[in-house]
Amino acid sequence: MCGMPQQPPVRSTPEPPARPDASMSLLTNVMDHSLDDGYAEAAARKQAQGGGGLPRTLRAKLGLAVGLVLAALVVTVGAAQARIAAPVVAKEREELIDRIERETKAADKLESDVDGLRDDVGKRQREALEKHGGDQGELVALLSGATEVHGPGVKLVVDDAKDTEQGGGGPRESAGFSDTGRVRDRDMQQVINGLWQSGAEAVAINGQRLTSLSAIRAAGDAILVDNKPLAPPYTVLAVGDGQQLSTRFQDSADGQYLHALQENFGIRTNISVEEDVRLPAAPSLIVRNAEPQAGKGTS
Structure with a gap:
């Protein structure tokens, strides 16, 4: 007899659905077992030996x-x-x-x-x-x-103005420089020349003998006589007819110049007649000979 086709038996329990991550088994394994087996074994040994290392x-x-x-x-x-x-x-x-x-x-x-x-x-x-x-x-x-020489003469003392500031300044005639009340080398040059012209026979400054070849110069604020520095006050000794030498000098243009320095800039000066002043010899001499030139005779 003809019968109907045989049907597969029906399961009593349904089959569980497939896991969504079934296709990612490698990634899942890495996530579930991130620690390498060697590290895991080493950690297990340390734990078995009674500790996991020194405390922090x-x-x-x-x-x-x-x-x-x-x-x-x-x-x-x-x-x-x-x-x-x-x-x-x-x-x-x-x-x-x-x-x-x-x-x-x-x-x-x-x-x-x-x-x-x-x-x-x-x-x-x-x-x-x-x-x-x-x-x-x-x-x-x-x-x-x-x-050395000694005899009657005059003593002239020239000093900076009182409470003079140190440093600075320049020639009195030069623009752009402020006068500081200091005695300059040019001032002493005029004083010495005035004494010579007034009849002085020998002159010395602070014990430094002057000759016709002596030079009075400046180095900064210092005054040099024959390259030797002098410090104020400047004491000038001159041998000559004392009273006459004093009068002639004070009446001369150079004496008036010194007086103007005293009045306008406060330079301190004092001149006195001396019965006997002593001047040393110059430390060194420069001797020059004058000779007539040939062919320069007069007709």
Whole structure:
């Protein structure tokens, strides 16, 4: 007999649906087992041995202790090196001081030798001047400053204005410079020239003998006479007819110039007649000979 086709048996329980991540099995495995097996085994061994390493606070203390030990070692090594180098530095310093002292003594000796030779040369020049000067030898020696001289004369003191500021200033005639009340080299030049013209036979400033070849210059605020610096007050001694020399100088243009400095700039001056003033000889002499030129005769 014909029967109907056989149907598959119906399950009593339904089949569970497929997981949504069934196609991502590799990623799922990585997420579920992120720790490598070797790391996992090492962690298990540490746990079995009774701990997972040193505590964090203990590790920090150990690190600090190691750092302090290293710092102490560095300081100790540095101190030892400094202690070793100190004697070497001290020795070099002593050697340098000794060298400076030796060179200073040598320079002082050379300077003394130069002064001695200069005095000897000056003495020989004065002797030759007196010997070969003829009838005018004494006068030539006086004018050239070759010999000491004393006699009646005048004493003129020229000083900066009171409470003068140090530094600055410039020539009185130059624009752009403020006058500071200081005595200038040009002031002393006019004073000395005025004394010569008034009849002075010999002149000295602060013990420095002047001759016809002497130069009065300036270096900054300092006044130099033959390259030797002078400090105020400037004491000028001049040999001559005391009263007449004083009167002529004060009445001259240069004397009036000095008076104007006193009135306008506060320069302090004082002149007095002296019965006896003493002037030293010039430290060095410059002797020049004048010779007639050939073919310059008169007709």
